[in-house]
Amino acid sequence: MLNVVLGISTVVIGLAAAVMFGLAVAKIVRTVRLGRPVEPERKGPFGQRLTTVVIETLGHTRMLKWRWIGVAHWFIMVSFPALVFTVIEAQGEVFDPKFTLPLIADSTIYGLFIEVIAAASLVGIVALLVYRLLNRRRGRSSRFANSRMWTAYYVESYILGLLLAIFVIRGFKVAMDDFPFPVWATPVSHAVGSVLSGNPDVALPGIVITAAFKLIISYAFFIVLALVLTMGVGWHRFTAPINIYFKRNADGAPSLGPAKPMMDASGTKPLDFEEADPDVDPFGAAKITDFSWKGLLDFTTCTECGRCQTQCPAWNTGKPLSPKKVVMDLRDHTYATAPHLLNGTTAESENVPQDVLALLERPLVGTDGAGVIDAEELWACTNCGACVEECPVDIEHIDHILDMRRHQVMVESDFPTEANSLLKNLEEKGNPWGMAANKRMEWISELDFEVPVAEDSLPEGTEYLFWVGCAGSLEDRGKKTTKAIAELLHTAGVKFAVLGQESCTGDPARRLGMEYVFQMMAEQNIETLNEIGAYRIVASCPHCFNTLGREYPELGGKYEVIHHTQLLAQLVESGKLTPVNPVEENITYHDPCFLGRHNKVYTPPREIMEKVPGVKTQEMHRCKERGFCCGAGGARMWMEERTGKRINTERVDEALTTNPDTISTGCPYCQVMLGDAVNEKKAKGEVKDTVEVIDVSQLLVRSVRKPEAATSDAGPAETPAAESPDAKNSDDA
Missing domain, CATH: 1.20.950 (Fumarate Reductase Cytochrome B subunit)
Incomplete structure (x- = not known):
């Protein structure tokens, strides 16, 4: 019975x-399905995407990192x-x-x-x-x-x-x-x-x-x-494979690199601001239905595991931003409002109960609990990509944060006050510092060899256009890196030229959320590059490297872009550059986020350091895929940190545990941020005065020069010239 x-x-x-x-x-x-359409390329090719799902699920490639x-x-x-x-x-x-x-x-x-x-x-x-x-x-x-x-x-x-x-x-x-x-x-x-x-x-x-x-x-x-329905820890068993299938990159790479473009209402093509209708085309995310359906699937799939949170530089330095909490809060708001939206109830409907009306009218971003996401959380993000890299179910946190920033900047005009100067300088002067355009050429006069400048066209026989960038031409520490790169290319016999008068690529504006300024600057640069026929570009700034190579194609600018560490590593490997002078130093390398996680370039800078005689390298605890941000990305370089510990200080503290003589990197933003933290510690007597932060190219130029020239920052090179090797656009990942 x-x-x-x-x-x-x-x-x-x-x-x-x-x-x-x-x-x-x-x-x-x-x-x-309340979300907006996704980009067409997310739906195929079927075989490649299905293979990615199988590899990531059965192979557990993301989870096995732990x-x-x-x-x-x-x-x-x-x-x-x-x-x-x-x-x-x-x-x-x-x-x-x-x-x-x-x-x-x-x-x-x-x-x-x-x-x-x-x-x-x-x-x-x-x-x-x-x-x-x-x-x-x-x-x-x-x-x-x-x-x-x-x-x-x-x-x-x-x-x-x-x-x-x-x-x-x-x-x-x-x-x-x-x-x-x-x-x-x-x-x-x-x-x-x-x-x-x-x-x-x-x-x-x-x-x-x-x-x-x-x-x-x-x-x-x-x-x-x-x-x-908001139990992600249970539902991810069913939604994770689907979420992985529709990730941005069909080849299985983390959804990093280029920022997601703003799409029109149909979701089929990038938004054209000259034709856009603010009443139809969403300018960022103001409400849940402004996210794509992939975004709503992201929120549903979150397992609350916290791997994103443990790697987030903002959370780790006492800021309120937790990528996990952002996704959870958006998920909870989605499923709280969805029943009303599915029944056809909106804030404009008649006889809506006050509690429902308050829910439907609650902004995504606000202060003092008024919004789903607090404004301080939104602006703390450095776009470093650690959250996306670590997420085992391929949630695209940065895309959603950027969508909310776009609405706050372009529609609400509500963003940190310091960013006003950034946008003004970009629009009026073409660079974040607001310096005159003729200042961009001053570093050339400090060299003992001629650097060709492309005016109407590239000089005959030019192999690369050297995109110097704003920091490399206007910031004192960046100029030292620029001169070192130019000297090394000259020494190796690489025929290169510079623009001299290029404007910013627009990366700070885009990462802030001002897509209009980004497109304006990008279109101007693309027109210039196409006119002079510059299709092979070497960039010293990872942000420029990422923007020129990964974001400009969506606007018609298709170029072969290589980072200077990649090119220099090739020149050393081929024998065009030979490090001979010992550099007896303990060096630790800091991975720039937009070079490392966003573009998978980890090996070339390390290969260069390995070839320099006398150098002893030691990795920091957090390096490569798990490297810790310097705090400059996401336009944070032009915004103050008022909460918690400064991110650059945290990173320098970690670097100092390796007892370095030198902290090297491959990014002018990182060089500024880490250098400032080191200088602050020197002033307090917390670090020896000889510790310095330099670019990998500066380390290499010290070893390639003859001993009598090695003390100069950018003196002439005497190594015989040679031909440049073919450049590759990406690292071995």
């Missing part, structure tokens, strides 16, 4: 769970579909405790497969539970800070209960001598069986009750999911 009652009850609960889960899936689909946690999670992930067989088996066992699956019931391979998956998952889930309990005590430094812990504990408890039930049922069958699998294939089951009763009066009802327990908690899991 017991088995009949439990059997019928579990079937009823199972059917209810199936119906509720189906309705929940339909509601999520309808909610996600070593044992990734391994534990892999077994748990595999157990979710694999152990469905045991749930089906339990539905039969609750009616008949001696029920077995047909065909595979006596297969040792099946028995071994379930044993391994269940045992490894059991160890994994216990380890993750303990890790979560211990880690959350760390407060703000815990990656679980801001997470809703009950949802994670619920899911983990369900998995634990399911796995224990599997072994209890198997154990009872072992005790009754009704288990077809040998000890070597199922050792855990036999160990459990050795402590359970083999008396049929105990074992048979024990199997029925345990099977019913397994079914009830399994069906309850789907019911809870249906009731809590």
Whole structure:
């Protein structure tokens, strides 16, 4: 009688769970479809995108960065579909405790497969539970800070209960001598069986009750999911593969590099400001429906794991910004407003209850709790990309932050006051510092060789246009790097020319959210570059490198762009440049975010340092993919840090743990930010006066020069000239 009652009850609960889960899936689909269309290229090619999904899910490529946690999670992930067989088996066992699956019931391979998956998952889930309990005590430094812990504990408890039930049922069958699998294939089951009763009066009802327990908690899991649509830690099992499929890069690369362009209302082409209609075309994100449906899927998929948060430079230095919390808050707001929007209720509708009206009219960005996201959170982002790099389900945090910035800047005119000067300088002077255009040429007069300047066209035989950039031509430390690069190219016999009067690429304006100024500057530069025929460009600034090579193509500017460290590494490798003078220094290298994470250029700068005699290198704890930002990206270089510790100070503190004589980098922004932090510490007596921050090119030029010339910042080179090798547009990643 017991088995009949439990059997019928579990079937009823199972059917209810199936119906509720189906309705929940339909509601999520309808909610996600509230978003705007995505760029057409996200939908294909099918084969390549499907391959990426398989590699990232079955290969667990993102999760395995976290070593044992990734391994534990892999077994748990595999157990979710694999152990469905045991749930089906339990539905039969609750009616008949001696029920077995047909065909595979006596297969040792099946028995071994379930044993391994269940045992490894059991160890994994216990380890993750303990890790979560211990880690959350760390407060703000815990990656679980801001997470809703009950949802994670619920899911983990369900998995634990399911796995224990599997072994209890198997154990009872072992005790009754009704288990077809040998000890070597199922050792855990036999160990459990050795402590359970083999008396049929105990074992048979024990199997029925345990099977019913397994079914009830399994069906309850789907019911809870249906009731809590914002439980990313549960829903990601179903949404993550879809989210990965529609990521920006079909080849599987993290969604970094170029900023997502503003699209028109159709979502099929970039927004043309001359033709745009503000009443139709969204200028950034002012409300949930201004995000693309991929954005709403991002919010739905967040697992609240906190990996983005642990790597965020803003969060790590006491700022309020947590990429995880931003996504969670947007998710909660999405699913709070979606039922009303799906019913056709808007803020303009008649007879809208006050609480619903307040919800629908709540701005995405505000202060003192008025907005879904606090303005201080929004403007703390450096666009470093650490969040996107770490996210195991490919959420595109930067795109959503940038969309909200665009609305705040272009529609609300509400942004940090310091950025006013930045935009004014860009529009009036063509550079962020507001310096006169003729200042861009001054560094050339400090060299002892001629640098060709392209006016109407490139000089005959020019191999590269050297895009010096604003920092490289106007900022004193940047000019030293520029002169070092020019000297090295001259020494190697590379025929290059400069524009001299180029304007900023527009990167600071775009990352601030002022897309209009970016497009204006980009179109002007593209016209100039196309007129002079400059299609091979070497850039010293990673921001220029990223903008020229990855963002200008969307506006018609297609160039082969190489970073100076890539070109210099090629010249050293080919023998065109030969480091001979020893540089007896301990050096640690700082990875610029827009060179490293955004464009996967990690190797060339390190190859250059390895070739310099006498140099001893030591990596910082956070380097390469997990490198820590200098604090300048996202237009933050022109905004004050008023909360928490300065990001550049945090990075220098980390660099100093390697006891360096020199901190090297490959970015003028990083050189300024890290240099300022070092100088501040020198003034306080916290670091020796000899510590300096230099570009890799400056290190190389010291070794390539003859000894008598080595003390000069940009003296003439005497190494015989040689031909330039072919440049490549990207690193080996």
